[in-house]
Amino acid sequence: MQGLEGVAVVNIVSNVEEVDGGASKKLKTMITHNDGAEWGLITPPKKDTDNKDIDCSGDLEKCSLHLHGYTERNDPRDTYSSPSAVGLMMAVGNVGPSLGPYKEGNTFITRDGGVEWHEVFKGTYMWEYGDQGSIIVIVQEGVPVDTVYYTTNEGQKWIAYQFSETKVLVDHISTVPSDTSRNFILWGKDGGSSGGLVTVNLDFSGLTDRQCKLDENVPDASDSDYDLWEPKHPLSDSNCLFGHIAQYHRKKPEADCYNGPVIDRLHAISQNCSCSRQDFECDYNYERQNDGSCALVPGTQPIDPLEYCAANPDLDEYYAPTGYRRIPLTTCSGGKEFDKISEPYPCPNHEKQFEKKHGISGAGLFFAIVIPIMAAAGVGYYVYKNYDGQFGRIQLGDTGMMGNGNGAFDSEQVWIKYPVAALSAVVAVLAAVPMVIGGLFRMASQRFGGGSGGGYSRPYTSRSSFSRGRGDYSHVDADEGELLGDESDEEV
Structure with missing residues (x-):
């Protein structure tokens, strides 16, 4: 679409395999709104020009709008749109499963860059834009006529104008190449028996003499x-x-x-957006799937990402291939960046720049060390200033650590009681784990042949069992009784 970036319309052959077998081509019209990254069928209008429901049902595969290419017009220079009429587009086509014959088509218009379409007239018409899109003139083609139709409100209302007393077979309608004039010329032949050449000048400058007001500083006044x-x-x-x-x-x-003199249609880029799927297209050797994802073409390999580094000497990093690449026109940032799903890797000979970009800086390292120390010192200082010397005391009654049972460091306070209990539980578990592991190890050693001798040790099942191991004992001298303590024989 002229005047609007990234919008294009194409016709594709939908029955390639049947055509290879000798069948006629079935064409479907596809439209893109992001410079070819994504293509889709055109949603048809719900009502026709008579405000009746269009007889078509089913999904877009069975019911969509299909348009004839501008090369099928008498003059292929007459395109769908004009660079001075931003967002406007006209075409001849039909609603159905595929594109029908040209002469059986109707005329359609879109005012929002191809998102929504409306039927203008039954039959095929040729058109021309004037005064930067503020005037559109159409005339029926293929039959002698004496009337044209024009609109000054983007096709919402069409006004008939009789330009001749006799009918003329119009071959072409033209204006200045910039489509900024309010004058048009009809080229054709006399519809009568003479068949002579006819030219008719249509001047719409008498519709209004007031030039539109535009203030760039206050555009929405x-x-x-x-x-x-x-x-x-x-x-x-x-x-x-x-x-x-x-x-x-x-x-x-x-x-x-x-409109008058040519105006700069683009007012401003109001803001950049976060990246989304519409900002990416399939990368080299990848093709779009039915669900919209990109998959590697069988028998091919992804492009070596190091080639990007070689082709861009100033590039410091690259990403592993994901099947997606940014559309060249997009200016998005952040959001879902489909081409940067993996971790970045440094380009050869750019390791230092990569480390500087992604590594922690000296300031970051300083704060990572100093802030925890300062926080701990602050907590310690607060405890020191508020400590009343009652930690560890046996307390009677409800007297708290601050003297009234309601101190900030009272053992019954929630921020003291539960953290201490949790910490105690953690310490107890950590202390018990080695004991449990040791017990299990000794049990396994005794049962499966462990122990100091490497063999199975019989348990002591009777008094005589001790005698078997008497070699393991030694006598205690009488003078060494103090080993048992001086009061070992006293009654308790």
Whole structure:
């Protein structure tokens, strides 16, 4: 679409295998809103020009809008759109499972860059834009006519104008290449018996003599004749397109004025957006799947990411191939960056720059060490200033650590009681773990042949059992009784 970045329309052959067998081609029209990264069928209008339901049901595969290419027009230079009429597009086509014959088509228009379409007239018409899109003139083709139709509100209402007393078979309608004039010329042949060449000048400058008012500093002023229009992707909830929100000047449909000199349609890029799926396309050797994902083409290999480093000497890092790459036009940042799912790796000979970019800085290391120490010192100082010397005392009654049972360091306070209990439980578990492991080890050693001798030791099952091991005992001298303590024989 001229004047609007990233929007394009193509026709594809939907029955390739059947065509290889000799069948006729079935064409389907696809549209993209992000420079070819994603293609989809066109949602058809619900009503026709008579405000009746269009006879078509099913999903988009069975019921979508299909458009004839501009090369099928008498003059292929007559395109769908104009660079001075941002967001407007006209075409001949039909609603159904595939594109039908040209002569059986109807004429359609879109005002929002191809998102929504409306049927203009039954039959095929040729069209031309004037005054930067504020005037559109159409005339039926293929049959002698004496009337044209024009609109000054983007096709919401069409007005008939009789330009001749006799019918003319119009071959072409033209204006200046910039589509900024309010003058048009019809080229054709006399519809009568003579069949002579005919040219008719259509001058719409008498419709209004007031030039539209535009203030770039206050574009949304209440008395402005222009709106700020923001194109969008039909699959996006926001007006982000190519990673940013662009605002264009468009004449209000109800404004009774003319554009005059060429205006700069793009007002501003209001903001950049977070990245989404619409900001990425399939990478080299990957192809789009039915679910919208990108998969490696069988028999191919991903491009070696080191080639990016070689092709871009200033690049410090690269990412492993993911099957996606950024659309060149996008300006998005952050969000879901499909081309950076893996961890970054340094490019050869750029390890120092990579480490400087991703490693911890000296200041970060300083604060990582100093802040915990300062925090611990602060807590210690607070405890020192508020400690009343009652930690570890046996307390009677309800007297607290601050003397009244309600001190900040009272053992019954929630911030003292439960952390101490939790810490005690952790210490007890840590202390018990080695004992449990040791006990289990000794049990296993005794049962499965462990112990100092490496063999099984019989248990003491009787008094005589001790005699078997008497060699392991020694006598105690009488003078060594103090080993048992001086009061060992006293009654307790």
